[in-house]
Amino acid sequence: METITLPQPALTGDVSIEETLQQRRSIREYKDVPLSLQEVAQLAWAAQGISDEASGFRTAPSAGATFPTEVYLLITDVEDVADGVYRYNYDDHSLEKTIDGDRRRELYDVALRQPSITDAPVVMVITAVVARTEQRYGERALRYVYMEAGHVAQNVYLQGVALDIGTVVVGAFDDHGVADVLQLDDGEHPLYIMPLGKKNY
Numbered sequence: 662m663e664t665i666t667l668p669q670p671a672l673t674g675d676v677s678i679e680e681t682l683q684q685r686r687s688i689r690e691y692k693d694v695p696l697s698l699q700e701v702a703q704l705a706w707a708a709q710g711i712s713d714e715a716s717g718f719r720t721a722p723s724a725g726a727t728f729p730t731e732v733y734l735l736i737t738d739v740e741d742v743a744d745g746v747y748r749y750n751y752d753d754h755s756l757e758k759t760i761d762g763d764r765r766r767e768l769y770d771v772a773l774r775q776p777s778i779t780d781a782p783v784v785m786v787i788t789a790v791v792a793r794t795e796q797r798y799g800e801r802a803l804r805y806v807y808m809e810a811g812h813v814a815q816n817v818y819l820q821g822v823a824l825d826i827g828t829v830v831v832g833a834f835d836d837h838g839v840a841d842v843l844q845l846d847d848g849e850h851p852l853y854i855m856p857l858g859k860k861n862y
């Protein structure tokens with residue numbers, strides 16, 4: 662399957678962290694325009710990008726650096742990118758296609774038919790392999806994994822504000838249904854769906 666090397670993320674910007682916090686809102690309708698690969702790269706990096714090469718640590722904190730979360734992107738309208746489901750490879754900041762085609766409608770069907778999902782040019786899904794954290798923390802792992810998904814999602818919300826890209830965290834969905842749509846391995850669980858698109862003011 663196809664691999665796309667992403668452009669390097671910007672490490673400076675024009676919007677302050679205070680402004681992103683003030684302006685963050687859940688946005689459920691998007692403009693009918695594509696996102697650029699640079700914007701996709703920035704959002705993926707905000708979610709799970711490596712921010713320290715020496716340690717391999719990332720933009721979101723992780724209990725004991727066990728890094729249970731994975732990031733998928735359902736892409737249907739990104740300049741020069743074929744429709745499909747892609748997994749973000751944090752190691753080399755790339756996208757690896759895992760499934761061909763536009764899968765938004767299938768995702769929508771297993772997520773209470775929330776229109777934000779079919780409206781968005783890109784839909785991020787945050788998943789977790791709980792066993793990675795369980796090996797170290799046993800029964801406490803589950804709460805840590807849920808906390809981590811929150812950290813990842815908030816990074817994406819705030820990065821979105823800085824790029825004029827709206828999103829909403831969708832937690833209401835059928836777990837098995839989403840796992841089937843993404844063809845996840847056993848032991849990998851979907852935690853959040855985040856549709857992403859240019860804000861429709």
Ligand SMILES: Cc1cc2nc3c(=O)[nH]c(=O)nc-3n(C[C@H](O)[C@H](O)[C@H](O)COP(=O)(O)O)c2cc1C
Binds near residue numbers: 831
């Ligand atoms: C755990 C969680 C699950 C949520 N699930 C959904 C959802 O399934 N669909 C949706 O449209 N919004 C969902 N939301 C977004 C909330 O509705 C939203 O955050 C709330 O209305 C406050 O608005 P704000 O985010 O603009 O401050 C969820 C939020 C959280 C924290």
